[in-house]
Amino acid sequence: MRTVITNGRIITATDDFPGDILIEGEQIAAIGSQGTFASMQSDMVLDARGKYVFPGAIDVHTHMELPLPTTVASDDFETGTIAAACGGTTSIIDFANQQRGHSLAEALQSWHTKAEGKAVIDYGFHITITDLASAPEEAMDEMVAAGVTTFKLLMAYPGTFMVDDETIYRVLRRSARLGGLVMVQSYRPNLSCSYASCYPGGRGCTACYYACNTGGGTTLRRPCQLRPFVACCRCCSCERSTSLGRDVPAISLPG
Numbered sequence: 001m002r003t004v005i006t007n008g009r010i011i012t013a014t015d016d017f018p019g020d021i022l023i024e025g026e027q028i029a030a031i032g033s034q035g036t037f038a039s040m041q042s043d044m045v046l047d048a049r050g051k052y053v054f055p056g057a058i059d060v061h062t063h064m065e066l067p068l069p070t071t072v073a074s075d076d077f078e079t080g081t082i083a084a085a086c087g088g089t090t091s092i093i094d095f096a097n098q099q100r101g102h103s104l105a106e107a108l109q110s111w112h113t114k115a116e117g118k119a120v121i122d123y124g125f126h127i128t129i130t131d132l133a134s135a136p137e138e139a140m141d142e143m144v145a146a147g148v149t150t151f152k153l154l155m156a157y158p159g160t161f162m163v164d165d166e167t168i169y170r171v172l173r174r175s176a177r178l179g180g181l182v183m184v185q186s187y188r189p190n191l192s193c194s195y196a197s198c199y200p201g202g203r204g205c206t207a208c209y210y211a212c213n214t215g216g217g218t219t220l221r222r223p224c225q226l227r228p229f230v231a232c233c234r235c236c237s238c239e240r241s242t243s244l245g246r247d248v249p250a251i252s253l254p255g
Contacts, residue, residue: 001025001043007034008048012055021053056090056121064094065114069160077118090121095152097128097161104129104139108146126150126183130160132167137174149180156187181234 003023010019010031022030022037030037064080066073075083077094084092096111098104104127115123127148129135140151153168154161163171168184175182 002041003044003046004037004040004042005046005048005053006037008051008053010053054088057088058091058093059084059089060093062092062094064092066095066097077115077123078120081119081121081123085121091123092121093124093126093150095128096125096148098130098135100131100160101134102131104135104143108143108148124148126152128152128154128161129167129171130154130163132170137170140171140174140178140180144178144180149178150183151175151180152183152185154185154187156185175234179234 001024005021005023008019008021010017010021012031017033019031019033020036020038021028022032022040062080062084063073065076081092084090094111094115096107098107107127108125111125125148127140127143127150129140129151143149143151151171153163153171155168156162168182172182174180
């Protein structure tokens with residue numbers, strides 16, 4: 001199917017100009033000035049006069065149909081991706097979470113099952129590692145072969161998602177060999193419950209509580225302290241809520 005978007009104001013990474021876009025199937029085939037594709041036979045012509053035409057956004061951190069100890073995320077891959085499309089997001093990367101006692105392959109398949117037939121936009125996955133005893137580091141190789149090159153580790157939620165420093169080190173080491181990226185969600189796990197209990201009625205989930213819980217940069221540095229023992233490992237923080245932690249992710253990247 002050939003589609004032409006005409007008369008729009010095209011925004012790219014480097015340019016801003018009036019023009020037309022030629023789409024073959026689901027891929028942009030060419031971009032030109034207004035009228036460039038007027039003589040070509042097309043199946044659909046969309047008049048974008050008075051509108052901006054820009055690349056679809058990519059949301060790299062979503063949680064569709066995420067199971068938690070007491071609830072499940074309200075959006076599934078249908079409602080969540082419809083909402084995303086309405087806002088101009090055309091791709092998401094969701095987190096496939098390993099359940100303790102299960103393999104990484106099972107986690108990935110579970111999330112594929114959640115998404116298939118429901119998602120209305122493109123999607124990919126990160127993999128959240130919780131249990132290396134059930135999925136040794138070698139299982140990360142299978143994930144990379146399946147197209148998943150990013151691995152998430154959490155330093156909170158004991159009994160469900162939280163991992164220890166040994167697990168962080170082992171995942172960093174394996175990821176370095178694979179050329180993957182490790183994402184660490186940094187918290188002060190031993191203080192999480194104490195902070196929350198100081199705020200009855202759920203008020204512990206405030207910006208102030210969150211900043212205290214992430215340790216003002218202290219917890220962000222913990223994964224980085226392991227990095228010198230792992231050559232050429234890429235690691236970043238998923239959470240940066242304070243100025244003290246702002247520059248920490250740079251420490252974890254190879255120079």
